[in-house]
Amino acid sequence: MDSDTTVLAKATFAGGCFWCTEAYFERLKGVETVISGYSGGKKGNPSYQEVSNGKSEHAEAVQVYYDSTQISYQELLEVFFATHDPTTLNRQGPDYGKQYRSIVFYRTPHEKQLTEQYIKQLEDAGTYKNAIVTYVQPFKRFWPAEGYHQDYYKNNPDDPYVVSVARPKVRKFEDSYRDKLKPEYVR
Template sequence: MITRTLLLLISILFCFTSCTEATNNNRLQATSSPPQNLSEDTVGLAKATFAGGCFWCTEAYFERLQGVQAVVSGYAGGKSQNPTYQQVSAGSTDYAECVQVYYNPQQISYKELLEVFFATHDPTTLNRQGPDHGKQYRSVVFYRTPEEKKMTEQYITDLEQAGAYPNKIVTYVQPFKKFWPAEGYHQDYYKLNPKDPYVQAVAKPKVKKFESNFQNKLKPEYSN
């Protein structure tokens, strides 16, 4: 009985682990090398930038999609130069944790990326996703063209008219200005840190649900 109670308490504590806390716990073991994804050949690929909570989860979703060549975690939506995770996670900047997706539009469309984005986070919670709260975790679509802006706004309208969510969508639709890659230890975090408490309690269930819901869009290595 005592053992079962102890396990339950540990599970509850894991569920309240935040992205920030998990990173701080692993910081001493991490390196600050440049993101490996940036060395991949992305010439000729389209880019899309989304913010939807902790970038560890968001990165894991998009990198599983057919047609996506690379996904880089980073920061967008702020004005200061060279933001660091310490600054962003403290909420002392205007930046949001986000991902930059490099994709082949012949294999996957921008609208399909929007579909995945809105289906993998709660766009109705202001400055919060699960245990992560603060403006750095806000929901944002950073559009690059008037067509992307129009498409995003129309998609949001369609979701609201369909009653997809019980509450109003609060996702920001903002022009893309600058993307700053996050520190090296944030890249491929889900893949490289499978035993991390946050990954186990928060990210893994979300990713598994995503894989189940988007089987027809997954790369072969992620299909059942």
């Protein structure tokens, strides 16, 4: 981590492969650092192998460190729900398994309330064809993933998964959220 995260607010989300989720959030103005990791399971300090084979019960997640004077928790929720399919249980695109489930890990009663209200708003508006299956769970613990997972999208531009799955999604995100992007990500 390059910045001092002790003065920043934190939000933790699981929305499929953390390589994509990390790439979305790190592009936003007001977001200082995004860490890929694991949350929502029982085993302490799980490895990628343990998470991938379902033995730890964790989900691939990201921890977002942000300046709440520049971007709100509500705005982070809106990005989270817009950048993955919250109606598919244990699956995002080609990735399937419990480690790819959709979860908002709230830290405060207010975050829980905002999340539940936003889900209701999306459902009432008929935003999705199917019901939202995103879990809303209290935050307990976040375990950073192995170093090679951090900034994976940026550091591995030629990886076949990045080229075929992540890049099209990140480009679509950049086009849709141009006004919320850090200047270096505006194309």
